Amino acid sequence: MKRKTIRLLIFAAYLLSPLLFAAVAFRNRSSTPIASFLGIVAYTWLVAGVIIASRPTFIEKYFSLDKLNKFHAVMAILSLSIGIIHKFWITAVWGEVYGFSTVYGDLAIVTFLAIAAFTILIMTNWFGKWKLMKSIKTVLKKLPFAHYDNMKILHNFNILAATFLAIHVLTMTFVVQGDILAGTVLGAYFAIAVSLYVNHKFLKPMRLKKNLYTITSVQPEKGNILNVAMKPDQGEVFPYNAGQFVFMRVKDKRYPFEEHPFSLISAPQNRKEIAVAIKAAGDYTNKIQDLEPGVKVTVEGPYGGLxxxxxxxxxxxxxxxxxxxxxxxxxxxxxxxxxxxxxxxxxxxxxxxxxxxxxxxxxxxxxxxxxxxxxxxxxxxxxxxxxxxxxxxxxxxxxxxxxxxxxxxxxxxxxxxxxxxxxxxxxxxxxxxxxxxxxxxxx
Structure with a gap:
């Protein structure tokens, strides 16, 4: 099957997935309340955002990570907007009648909103031409938590917002509506997303620590770029294609054990060694310019579609x-x-x-x-x-x-x-x- 066809199928599955969950949730109703359907759409797409944040290779290889992340950002804002409409619509019709569940729905919205706002201001340049936004961004960047690396950590709290959202949805289906099938399906969807996220954030780094690479040479290049070659401690280099990149972590007490993406500049035909280029462009990459041969690193990838x-x-x-x-x-x-x-x-x-x-x-x-x-x-x-x-x-x-x-x-x-x-x-x-x-x- 051609790549374009698979991409179209994945895209269609993403956009139409709320219909599947709505069919289960509203199967016994003669009509579908629009406000409730909007809630299903927001839940489905926001949880899908957790899946995308897990960098699933079975999706990334058809889209490339930069385009997938851009789509993720746009859809997160759209999904959150739909969720807010759902909240106010439901409140206008029925009022605050579901206490416990409503509180967790509100917590989800507030948490998503706060993280989205700071992410847009600090980690993107979406409103870079607006003078007011530039001024706000300048003030925020003086705060310690607003540093880019700290914002990457803060962004991970979206999983907490997604958990609040899941509690809201599951109490509505299991407790309020007494619908065991819908609750099970919606809960299983969230469980799959969390499993992928936990694997990406915790289990995968632990596995990578057992499959280390050793830096064999470092070569400074003009333009504040470091040419770093490394070889696997065991076996051969993983298969990759020219133009791809990897996420690398330095396993040395002198450096934070955090991942950063670096382009592969070596030939994929060489299965004994890989090389990456590191541009000094921030606190971490400036510090990493003094890397030495013998340092151990973990390498995750490959990613990218060039x-x-x-x-x-x-x-x-x-x-x-x-x-x-x-x-x-x-x-x-x-x-x-x-x-x-x-x-x-x-x-x-x-x-x-x-x-x-x-x-x-x-x-x-x-x-x-x-x-x-x-x-x-x-x-x-x-x-x-x-x-x-x-x-x-x-x-x-x-x-x-x-x-x-x-x-x-x-x-x-x-x-x-x-x-x-x-x-x-x-x-x-x-x-x-x-x-x-x-x-x-x-x-």
Whole structure:
């Protein structure tokens, strides 16, 4: 079955799942109260959010984690809004008549709302153009709990909100309505979600500690990036595809044992060793720049869907144009390593946009691609010398490298404004969206 078909089926199952639970909950009623149905929708989708937060690989491999997380964020806000409508609608019709159950429903809404508000303010840039939101964000970021890493911990309290919600729903079905079948079905759904979450947060890290990797070399690169190679203490490297990333934890008392995502820059054909790139971009990644060989780490993955672009190139004469913005070069290095091994005949053009030449790292690797990939073209682009990379400059690069817009696949990776600008420039030239592939560092 084709990936697009499976993606459509998963998406449809997500959106239509409330109908299944509603059919069970309202099976003995001649009509379905709209307010109650909205409650079922909110419960179903909010619990589904717990499942998505567990990073299920059987779903992620069809969507990629950045897109799955974006969908999760949007649907969480929509589900919470539906839940609030349900609350006020029910209260307007019946009043506060279910005491114990209502209290837990209210606790769920308040907890979800508080976490959602802080998450949007601190961990996203959804309202970045609003002056008022910028001011609020500036004030909040001065508070210790509002640091990004602390907000990641606070975000996990959504499981508490989901538990309050489950208590509300189950007391309504078991106690108030006396519906054992509906209560069992709704309870089993919540139990599955919690099991996946507990496995992800607690059991999986414990298993990973038994399957450690040892850092074999560290190589500083220009642009405050560290090239870190590691090998498994037992067996071979797990199978992965070029362009994917992993979550890594450093098992050393000098560093917090917290997970962070890092791009794989090694070739998947090498089953003895993997390499990741770590950009100094915050408290944790600044500290981790002093890693040394011999340090033990855990590695979870792989994740990410950038590798799928290779499927679009098979049996075609299309060019592959890679646009990297700053540290966005890292997953593209893995893809280029794979291309080097496979000796693809397609024209490959890498446009790497940087502030200045002091950020131009990975010189040895890039030189090896020039020497070994049959038709590799490197275009470093420095903003301090040439200005912003706009549509006119892209057209000049394409003319110089003999790239035809309609006969190329495009892969974008870097800051979101960078990718949006490139995507807009390509769309203006008539490039269809299915030829433009991207992955955001938004985890």
């Amino acid at each position: 590798w799928r672009i290779r499927e679009e190139l098979q049996n075609t004469e299309d060019s592959l144009v890679l646009f990297a913005g700053g540290v966005g070069i890292t997953p593209l290095l893995g893809i280029l390593e794979d291309i080097k091994h496979k000796q693809l005949p397609n024209k490959i053009v890498l446009v790497w946009s940087l502030k200045d030449q002091s950020e131009f790292g990975f010189a040895a690797q890039l030189q090896s691609y020039t020497e070994t990939i049959p038709d590799f073209n490197l275009v470093p682009f420095f903003a301090n010398e040439s200005g912003f990379l706009d549509a006119g400059k892209i057209q000049a690069i394409f003319q110089n490298k003999d790239v035809h817009y309609e006969k190329a696949q495009y892969l974008l990776c870097g800051p979101r404004p960078f990718m949006e600008a490139i995507e807009t420039a390509l769309a203006e030239k008539g490039v269809p969206k299915n030829r433009i592939h991207f992955e955001a560092f938004a985890l």
